[in-house]
Amino acid sequence: RQGIGLRRLGSTADDFQQDLLSSLYYRKGTTVESASARDAYEALALTVRDRLADRRARTAAAQFAHNPRWVYYLSAEYLLGAQLEQNLLYSGTGDLAAQALKPLGRSLEEIEDLDVEPGLGNGGLGRLAACLIDSMATRDIPAVGYGIRYDFGIFKQSLEDGGQAERADDWAFHGNPWEFPAPDDRQTVGFYGHTEPVPGSPVRKRWVPGETVLGEPSHMLVPGYNTETVNIVRLWRARGSEASFDLSRFSAGQYAEAVQEAVRAENISKVLYPDDSTELGRELRLKQQYFLCSCSLRDIIRRFRLRNENWDDFADKTIIQLNDTHPTVAIPELMRLLVDEYELDWDRAWSITRRTFAYTCHTLLPEALETWPVHMFERLLPRHLEIIYLINMHFLREVEAHFPGDADRIRRMSIIGENGERRVRMAHLAVVGTEAVNGVAELHSKLLRETVLQDFADLWPAKFQNVTNGISPRRFIRLANPRLSEVISDGLGGDGWLNDLDRLAELESLADDPAFRERWRSVKRANKVDLAAGDPDSLTDVMIKRFHEYKRQQLKLLHVITMYHRIRENPNGDWIPRTVLFAGKAAPAYHAAKHIIRLINAVAATIAADPVVAPHLRVVFAENYNVTLAERIIPAADLSEQISLAGKEASGTGNMKLALNGALTIGTLDGANIEIRAHVGEENFFLFGLDAFQAAEARINGYHPREHYERDAELRAALDAINAGAFGGVGREVAESLLGWDEYLTLADYRSYLDCQEEVERAWRDRDRWTRMSILNTARCGFFSADRTVADYAARIWRVAPVPVPRED
Numbered sequence: 001r002q003g004i005g006l007r008r009l010g011s012t013a014d015d016f017q018q019d020l021l022s023s024l025y026y027r028k029g030t031t032v033e034s035a036s037a038r039d040a041y042e043a044l045a046l047t048v049r050d051r052l053a054d055r056r057a058r059t060a061a062a063q064f065a066h067n068p069r070w071v072y073y074l075s076a077e078y079l080l081g082a083q084l085e086q087n088l089l090y091s092g093t094g095d096l097a098a099q100a101l102k103p104l105g106r107s108l109e110e111i112e113d114l115d116v117e118p119g120l121g122n123g124g125l126g127r128l129a130a131c132l133i134d135s136m137a138t139r140d141i142p143a144v145g146y147g148i149r150y151d152f153g154i155f156k157q158s159l160e161d162g163g164q165a166e167r168a169d170d171w172a173f174h175g176n177p178w179e180f181p182a183p184d185d186r187q188t189v190g191f192y193g194h195t196e197p198v199p200g201s202p203v204r205k206r207w208v209p210g211e212t213v214l215g216e217p218s219h220m221l222v223p224g225y226n227t228e229t230v231n232i233v234r235l236w237r238a239r240g241s242e243a244s245f246d247l248s249r250f251s252a253g254q255y256a257e258a259v260q261e262a263v264r265a266e267n268i269s270k271v272l273y274p275d276d277s278t279e280l281g282r283e284l285r286l287k288q289q290y291f292l293c294s295c296s297l298r299d300i301i302r303r304f305r306l307r308n309e310n311w312d313d314f315a316d317k318t319i320i321q322l323n324d325t326h327p328t329v330a331i332p333e334l335m336r337l338l339v340d341e342y343e344l345d346w347d348r349a350w351s352i353t354r355r356t357f358a359y360t361c362h363t364l365l366p367e368a369l370e371t372w373p374v375h376m377f378e379r380l381l382p383r384h385l386e387i388i389y390l391i392n393m394h395f396l397r398e399v400e401a402h403f404p405g406d407a408d409r410i411r412r413m414s415i416i417g418e419n420g421e422r423r424v425r426m427a428h429l430a431v432v433g434t435e436a437v438n439g440v441a442e443l444h445s446k447l448l449r450e451t452v453l454q455d456f457a458d459l460w461p462a463k464f465q466n467v468t469n470g471i472s473p474r475r476f477i478r479l480a481n482p483r484l485s486e487v488i489s490d491g492l493g494g495d496g497w498l499n500d501l502d503r504l505a506e507l508e509s510l511a512d513d514p515a516f517r518e519r520w521r522s523v524k525r526a527n528k529v530d531l532a533a534g535d536p537d538s539l540t541d542v543m544i545k546r547f548h549e550y551k552r553q554q555l556k557l558l559h560v561i562t563m564y565h566r567i568r569e570n571p572n573g574d575w576i577p578r579t580v581l582f583a584g585k586a587a588p589a590y591h592a593a594k595h596i597i598r599l600i601n602a603v604a605a606t607i608a609a610d611p612v613v614a615p616h617l618r619v620v621f622a623e624n625y626n627v628t629l630a631e632r633i634i635p636a637a638d639l640s641e642q643i644s645l646a647g648k649e650a651s652g653t654g655n656m657k658l659a660l661n662g663a664l665t666i667g668t669l670d671g672a673n674i675e676i677r678a679h680v681g682e683e684n685f686f687l688f689g690l691d692a693f694q695a696a697e698a699r700i701n702g703y704h705p706r707e708h709y710e711r712d713a714e715l716r717a718a719l720d721a722i723n724a725g726a727f728g729g730v731g732r733e734v735a736e737s738l739l740g741w742d743e744y745l746t747l748a749d750y751r752s753y754l755d756c757q758e759e760v761e762r763a764w765r766d767r768d769r770w771t772r773m774s775i776l777n778t779a780r781c782g783f784f785s786a787d788r789t790v791a792d793y794a795a796r797i798w799r800v801a802p803v804p805v806p807r808e809d
């Protein structure tokens, strides 16, 4: 195929205008006169997409020619956020777009409101995946993200009489102009069925699936910032096979039966599971995980064989990062493909497989570590269970060799859990089948080595690493906070810092400049006016994250109730006006978390209705927290609540986003809080509470939450008020669990937290001190760029180097 030259897309305002009109006429089939707002949005999206596709073509050619080691990021979740603003920024066409929309009588703001965000994730893990693929492109690393194109993303949250209500999120109801369907790259995926021996081969088997579905990919462009590279994220959607529509049944009037096979197939990618910490063990979820892995591995092998024919080069040309245990079944799937379909012998296949995969663990919660019943595996993936047994057999021999006669260790480390129902321990399989295992913050990685995965760290110490999370500065300060970005670019002479976030350190000297501090304060105030959550001069105290008892939104609530009591007891006190803003979703089946949401809204209503307290204190619950809302709240925050029980939050990434935007953190020594405090300086961080070791000790030495209730009058008053029904009779379940087991030592940390909040108020009263601390937080957050995170993965785990993409072909 000879490369015929494509006429390059012009870069002038007129070129852009012409391209927008041609998209409107030829791709939307309408005219300027009759174009709807959505027509204008889609025409604009296609015009911007073309410019990125131009770079994509050159990227694909350069990367293909280089035949590098490819990074494949396998994730069941991606929280990509809204695309238009990002792609306007990354294509440098923001002003051209605003200009070109004028003749259509449309403004960019109006059009941007039509840009939905694909909510294909729950929280931290999904957003991290999006930040990392953004940084891989920005760092010119050849990479592909693989995921699932759920028809329905994370549910839409609304409040109904103070409680969370969920509605299906049909995110692509109006279509998605940012994706390229690629039906030619469809893959066939099998389920159920049985295996048959292959004559003459002791190991190979023939799997006869009982059911097959098609996996159809569509990809979205992942542009790098200030570079030519444009990578892709490929999302798989399940379809019934061509023959899945049963015409005879249809013509017999059995309409449902006629389409049932297709419906069954499509159900696989129908909806994202909304749990972010408790595995429900649903078979459909395992089906989703295998569907993702089988489609992606076949696509990866197809790409490998385009440039390579020797299987022994596979691991040198491929590194697959497993985003938590959710895609771990990819390990036995690659073994199945290499042994059963490509007829490699077991040991050769295993050495390739182990060198191909790496695993990132994102949690410490035992209930979040996935295990699947052996009987479910046997039914759904019979061949994979056989392969897992073989992997386990070889592995336990290795354990036996290292720790002869240590039966208990064998039982603890086995991939198959035998206590009670036999279950496949996916984290064990992930550690055994990969060459690198990492946690997502120093403390988390240390606790992984010393607790949940200690046995494995004893056996393979070199395998365990840490790669502290990071965030995309393009989305979470440049796009979210243009005012602050402008102040920074003025101070640093241009926006180079967006590709080199450590340059923020140059701001430190400006912290002593009163004029700069004044500008800094006015930006924060303007962002608070935009957010309109409350009095822009009040201390905006923000807690935005998924609801979970370990994150301790309940502790923030006890502080609010105590403030409420204090103000009522001393109405004329010199109170600092404070706006407490909560946002976040609870997994629909997580009732304890939903009780906390209900109590927050009841307390908010009680305070709002109280003429004595309302002038000083306001509680707001912002509905339907997602990436777009985060981009609105973070720039307006003064105080960042990172108050999880030490040892429970693997890292956190919201903490990084808030600190980068000049919010001061009140937090425990948990996850990345520790590293944030180390970078911004202890004097610029409000620390409280037990550390991870003390928390573990407290539980071991017998923890009695009632003792704190008895001992602390303000705490007792807060809990008694809840139990007395002071807040619309809501919240008794919350008080009960705190006075009962209090799993996350909320009462133990209450007093230290309250004292720390007084420290916060003392600092707030000194505006210059607060503003200096805020500037220094931003200046010292360079480390938390996802570009640094990706550079760490590339150097220490992926062992890949950037592949530059030429500006012109």
Ligand SMILES: CCc1ccc([C@H](C)CC(=O)N[C@@H]2O[C@H](CO)[C@@H](O)[C@H](O)[C@H]2O)cc1
Binding pocket: 122, 123, 124, 125, 126, 128, 275, 276, 277, 278, 279, 280, 324, 362, 363, 368, 369, 370, 440, 469, 649, 650, 651, 652, 653, 671
């Ligand atoms: C099986 C159900 C399930 C689903 C998702 C998860 C995720 C691992 C939960 C998650 O999002 N973890 C968060 O990952 C972030 C990115 O590394 C960290 O910053 C957060 O601390 C961690 O809670 C666990 C269990």
